[in-house]
Each structure stands twice: as C-alpha cells, then as structure tokens.
Amino acid sequence: MTKRNKIIYWIATLWLSLGMVSSAIVQLSNVQEEVDMFTRLGYPIYFLSLLGVWKLLGVIAVLIPKFPLLKEWAYAGFFFSMSGAVFSHVVSGDDAKAVFGPSLLLVLTVISWFFRPADRKMIFENP
Structure with missing residues (x-):
C-alpha cells in the first residue's frame, strides 16, 4: 500500500468514525431534534437506540486490528444505514x-x- 493510500484511508476512516460516534451519541441521548426527525420520517423512536449502538460497535470493528470479516459487516452496516438515511x-x-x-x-x-x-x-483463496 502506498503512503498516499494510507493517508487517504486514515483520514477517511477517522472522519467516518468521528461522524458515526457523534451521531450515535445524539441518537442514544434521544435529543429532541433527532426524535422529531425520526418521527417525521416515520421511524419508531426505539430505532434511535438501535442505530446508536450499532454505529458504536461498527466504529470499534473498523478501528481495531484484524477481524476482516467483522470489518466487512461494519462497512456494510454503515453503507446501508447512510444510504437509507439519504x-x-x-x-x-x-x-x-x-x-x-x-x-x-x-x-x-x-x-x-x-x-x-x-x-x-x-x-479469498481459490479452491
């Protein structure tokens, strides 16, 4: 991996982690603005806690070394969650x-x- 790619990876990953942790804190805190938005979008309020916990666990999975399968699941969860939000x-x-x-x-x-x-x-290895 080139130095440039490492820098891109770590900048994107740290900003992603910061964004996910901060939004998870807001969701777990049941901030009224967030509750109002979820209600307006038609989601149940308990979904805030569920998303908040998943985001925190996803950040941990992405940042810790090893466990590549767990990382794939975390990235998939982030992708589904954010594309669903958009x-x-x-x-x-x-x-x-x-x-x-x-x-x-x-x-x-x-x-x-x-x-x-x-x-x-x-x-993945070829059989």
Whole structure:
C-alpha cells in the first residue's frame, strides 16, 4: 500500500468514525431534534437506540486490528444505514442540508472501505 493510500484511508476512516460516534451519541441521548426527525420520517423512536449502538460497535470493528470479516459487516452496516438515511430524507422532501450529513458519511464509508490496507481485507483463496 502506498503512503498516499494510507493517508487517504486514515483520514477517511477517522472522519467516518468521528461522524458515526457523534451521531450515535445524539441518537442514544434521544435529543429532541433527532426524535422529531425520526418521527417525521416515520421511524419508531426505539430505532434511535438501535442505530446508536450499532454505529458504536461498527466504529470499534473498523478501528481495531484484524477481524476482516467483522470489518466487512461494519462497512456494510454503515453503507446501508447512510444510504437509507439519504433515501429517507430525499423521499420525505427534505432540503440539501438534511441530506448532506448522511451523504458525507456514505462517501467516507466507501472511501475508507476502498482504501483499507491489505491486513484489513478479506482474503479469498481459490479452491
């Protein structure tokens, strides 16, 4: 892995982790603005806690060494969660401001996944 790719990976991964942890804290704290948004989007309030816990566990999985399968699942969860958030905001007619945060986290998820080092990837052997 080149030095440039390592830098890209770590910048994207750290920003992704920061975004996921901060949004998880907001969701686990049941901040009224977040509760109102989830209600408006049609999601049950208990989903806030579920997403918050999954995001924290996903960040841990992405940052710790080894466990490449667990990392794949975490990246997949981030991708599904953020693409679902983008879709939910767009379908509900929200403005670009509401779509920006999840879109940024979606892009960071893809960049972090794409540039991850070889020791953080699944290795598939031919039978």
